[in-house]
Amino acid sequence: MNEHLLNAALTAAERGWYVFPLRPGVKFPALHGERTCTGTGPCESGHRKWEQRATTDPDRIHATWSHGPFNVGIATGPSGLLVxxxxxxxxxxxxxxxxxxxxxxxxCERAREAAPDTYRVRTARAGEHLYFTQPPGVRLHSTKGRLAPKIDTRGWGGYVVAAGSTTPTGAYEPLCGPEATPLPSWLQSVLQPAPKAATAPPVAVAGQSRRYADVALTAETRNVAAAQVGEREAKLFRAARALGRFVAWGDLPRHVVEQALQTGGEAAGLSASECRSTLRSALDWSIAHNQSSRRTA
Structure with a gap:
């Protein structure tokens, strides 16, 4: 048993973070997969994946790490974390x-927010993991590139390598911040999925559909215009994603949505260039993802 890795697992568990073993020297789970599951032990009532088997129990941690120098994985979802x-x-x-x-x-600069002060870990390749607690009642899943290129997030369905673990490319080391702080509201606004098309009431007449789209456009524009400092760009981004589906379905012209939200964003205090940049990326994404789900009468 490697005492250093055992202590790393116990330290994470003391914070209330659910840990599980990773293969020695790498980042992959050391637990068996579904294809090789024997249906015994913890899997007696059905295969249990690493997220389900992660634990904060010191006895289980001692028993696991007594079998080898496993790196330490933290299941972010059960731990209430968004990394x-x-x-x-x-x-x-x-x-x-x-x-x-x-x-x-x-x-952070575009949101006019200071860089969050929270628990951070330097990764083996000199990147960083920023640890935040998920808001009560919110279940954020892992994302890839949603915030920006080269930025991923780990929530439900994901895990991170804990400080104290080591790979051939380097070690995972704590940097600063005594504890994980709550996820900033402006980050939460960007990470929460846009409303799905199913939230729109089913309609059979194209005229009714367009009237619903007009109501949504008015409401979203008013919401953006009333946004406060720290949430303006996030609200503009979410509004554009929500309205983009009406553009994809042919209920609203794109230039009408852009003009309305541009006016709302500038009324809230965003610059014209900030509005254009946010609207372009959010509408492009929403239109591309909703074209295949266009409603039929």
Missing amino acids: VDLDTLKPENPKGTPDGATSFAAL
Whole structure:
């Protein structure tokens, strides 16, 4: 047993974070997969994945790490965590591509928010993990690139390598911040999924559909215009994603949505260029993802 890794697992568990073993020296779970499950022990009533088997029980942790020098994985969902993963650049990335830390700093600046002071871990490749607690009653899942390129998040369905673990490329080391602080509201607003098309009432007449779209446009524009400092860009982003589906379905012209939300964003205090940049990316994404689900009469 490697005492250092055992202590890393126990330290994480003392924080209330659910841990499970990773293979020695790497980042992959050391637990068996569904195909090789024997249906015994913890899986007697059905296969249990690493997220289900993660634990804070010191006795189970001692028993597990007595079998080998396992790295430590933290199941972020059961732990109530949302971890922002700031990746570094790879040789194959195009010249001029910003790394995760640079992109996150830009996000904070655009939201007019200071960089959050929270528990942070330096990753083996010199990136950073920013640990936040998930808001009560909210279940945020892992994302890839939703915030920006080179920024992923780990929530339900994901895990991170805990401080104290080591891989051939380096060690995971705590940097600063005594504890994980609550996820900032402006980050939560961007990470929460846009309302699904199913939330719109089913209608059979195209005229009724367009009237619903007009009501949604008015409401979203009013919501953006009334946004407070710290939430303006996030509300503009979410509104554009929500209204983009009406553009994809042919209920609203894109230029009408852009003009209305541009006016609302500027009324809230955003610059014209900030509004255009946010609207372009959010509408492009929403239209592309909703074209295949266009409603039929």
